[in-house]
Amino acid sequence: MNDLTKLFVNRKNLTLGVTYGLLAASLEATVNVVPKPLLDQEYGTDITEPMMLVSIIYIINCLLFTPFTRKDNAIKNLKRKTVLLLVIIGFIEVLSTIFFLYGLRETTAVNATILLNSEIVFGILIAFIFLMERIQRHEILPIIMIVVGSTIIPFTKDMLFQDHVGNENIFTANVLGDSYVLIAGLLLGLVTCLYRYVAEFVTLSRIMQITSGVGGIVGVSFIVIFDIPITFDLSQLPSTLFVGIFGIGISAFCYIYALKLIGAVRTIIIFSSTAIFGIIFANIMLLETISFENIISVILVIGGIIFLRNKVSDK
Numbered sequence: 001m002n003d004l005t006k007l008f009v010n011r012k013n014l015t016l017g018v019t020y021g022l023l024a025a026s027l028e029a030t031v032n033v034v035p036k037p038l039l040d041q042e043y044g045t046d047i048t049e050p051m052m053l054v055s056i057i058y059i060i061n062c063l064l065f066t067p068f069t070r071k072d073n074a075i076k077n078l079k080r081k082t083v084l085l086l087v088i089i090g091f092i093e094v095l096s097t098i099f100f101l102y103g104l105r106e107t108t109a110v111n112a113t114i115l116l117n118s119e120i121v122f123g124i125l126i127a128f129i130f131l132m133e134r135i136q137r138h139e140i141l142p143i144i145m146i147v148v149g150s151t152i153i154p155f156t157k158d159m160l161f162q163d164h165v166g167n168e169n170i171f172t173a174n175v176l177g178d179s180y181v182l183i184a185g186l187l188l189g190l191v192t193c194l195y196r197y198v199a200e201f202v203t204l205s206r207i208m209q210i211t212s213g214v215g216g217i218v219g220v221s222f223i224v225i226f227d228i229p230i231t232f233d234l235s236q237l238p239s240t241l242f243v244g245i246f247g248i249g250i251s252a253f254c255y256i257y258a259l260k261l262i263g264a265v266r267t268i269i270i271f272s273s274t275a276i277f278g279i280i281f282a283n284i285m286l287l288e289t290i291s292f293e294n295i296i297s298v299i300l301v302i303g304g305i306i307f308l309r310n311k312v313s314d315k
Helices: 003-030 050-068 080-106 109-115 118-130 137-159 169-195 204-225 234-271 274-286 292-307 309-313
Strands: none
Touching: 003 234, 003 274, 050 080, 050 204, 050 234, 080 109, 080 169, 080 204, 109 137, 109 169, 109 274, 109 292, 118 137, 118 169, 137 169, 137 292, 204 234, 234 292, 274 292
């Protein structure tokens, strides 16, 4: 292959990689917005219990990826430790989704989108603590930028929020929702660290099949154990299918494909645009206001990720 051909191939891969990265980010952002009307009675729709929505989403994902699993990488051929780790990942991941949807029900989609970026900081901090990695001096400022943008500003904004009609419940609900989303970010950070132990020798389709299957089982089990009402309007099925198939399933596929084409650093930087897509979609679809604080939060998060790109790409 001559130099001209290599240049053409590299540019083609770069274009495709950026395209898939942006597509993954935009689809991922819909998960922060589309479920909101299904969970919040303020939108005048029949309310779906978050646990019910979680169960349906994960069952859909499991069914979606099962046909793509390879026979030569059958579950029975995997080591027991690997299967156990995938089960643990699936359990933690579904807990994260549960906390996120319960948080999304209480807070705004804009805030939920920004707060979920705390996953990056938690992933790095978990690596520092449990993987015995050291934080370098030049990494301190970017980490502070992400912490301020993804947690402190959104929380402070809600804590200082004043309801003009004197309803104090809004303050309580927003902060509670923010806390749930922050817990979801912590759990996702843990999942990100655990994925590094299985991603190299287990196919993406098999990972998604097992973790989604575990998520569906856990969701249904929680419904039975805690006697959660089974409320689901069939008119909400298209939105639920979209979130499960495109927002989670296809988004993950596009993300991994972008990784292969342009590498981890570029993909993660591009994927950080999820926050931008999220607040734009929330404004267009839910008519939520984009405040100056929201813009500053996104700038700090994306700026911190760019400065910290090498450390983030390892997570």
